[in-house]
Amino acid sequence: MKVEVNISLKEGVLDPEGQAIDNTLRNLGYSNFHNIRTGKQIILNIDKTNENEVLKQADKMCQELLVNVVIENYHINIIKDK
Amino acid sequence: MRAAIAIFPGSNCDRDMAVAIKKITGKSPLKLWHKDTEAPNLDLIVIPGGFSFGDYLRCGALAARSPIIKNIKNHISRGGALLGVCNGFQILIEANILPGSLVRNKKLLFTCRETTLEVQDSIQSPFLSSFNTGDCLNIPVAHNEGNYIANNELLKELENNGRIAFKYKKSSEIETDYNPNGSLSDIAGILSKNGRVLGMMPHPERSINSLHGGTDGLKFLTKSIEQIVG
Numbered sequence: 663m664k665v666e667v668n669i670s671l672k673e674g675v676l677d678p679e680g681q682a683i684d685n686t687l688r689n690l691g692y693s694n695f696h697n698i699r700t701g702k703q704i705i706l707n708i709d710k711t712n713e714n715e716v717l718k719q720a721d722k723m724c725q726e727l728l729v730n731v732v733i734e735n736y737h738i739n740i741i742k743d744k
Numbered sequence: 745m746r747a748a749i750a751i752f753p754g755s756n757c758d759r760d761m762a763v764a765i766k767k768i769t770g771k772s773p774l775k776l777w778h779k780d781t782e783a784p785n786l787d788l789i790v791i792p793g794g795f796s797f798g799d800y801l802r803c804g805a806l807a808a809r810s811p812i813i814k815n816i817k818n819h820i821s822r823g824g825a826l827l828g829v830c831n832g833f834q835i836l837i838e839a840n841i842l843p844g845s846l847v848r849n850k851k852l853l854f855t856c857r858e859t860t861l862e863v864q865d866s867i868q869s870p871f872l873s874s875f876n877t878g879d880c881l882n883i884p885v886a887h888n889e890g891n892y893i894a895n896n897e898l899l900k901e902l903e904n905n906g907r908i909a910f911k912y913k914k915s916s917e918i919e920t921d922y923n924p925n926g927s928l929s930d931i932a933g934i935l936s937k938n939g940r941v942l943g944m945m946p947h948p949e950r951s952i953n954s955l956h957g958g959t960d961g962l963k964f965l966t967k968s969i970e971q972i973v974g
Contacts, residue, residue: 678798678800679798682797682798682800682801683800683801686809686810689810689811700801
């Protein structure tokens, strides 16, 4: 089963990359936005079919390795096979 | 010889390149800041290596949208010569001045070492016309994202039109890691359609003094500048 983990910095944590992108977009003439934040996405292909179990395992993986829960938020999505 | 170096926040090879150019021409190159919207007519602009804008978003992506790039594009359309080294090469690609893409090194390691470059059978270019096909230069690389990739169509276009400038070369039959980043077809540098823009991962400015371990970079830059001046 395919699982998508979206990780972003918590509100208030300094995001220099977001600020650099903010500056460049303004230089390109865009101005109708504020507070750009960057993050990352990790796709996991887990060999399990039970959705609850997959969610549980992905959450454990986030806590153990994928996410620094002090400064980052995460959200797990299960991507259903088409 | 009117030369300039384009500098971005995070460029860190600008001074070395300035030293190399001064050593050859006797004159310090002009320094252009990334916010400069005006530049005099120049013969050569160099975009040096470094970590422009901290490599944020993608290497070279933010630098490629800086005000100076418009100047650089005008310089090319006037027929000026342009050299992008390492991060400079990444910037040229992000600015759509050169095609393809530079991605993470195949072994996921920052690689800093000497490489052997083989001059390819290329179109007329001031950077290569003093060299013969098959000539070799020992010039160091230092990068994390130097793995050049292109789709089949682009690779054919580069090969058939003599737009590959340098390839990493095996120094012996048994050598397996002669290519420091796993680039497609061992590509180390490519040219624009008219041959006047060169992007290359290796750093010629780091090989200009025998104390560097070699002077092939100086040889390359000297011959290029001689051709550019004409």
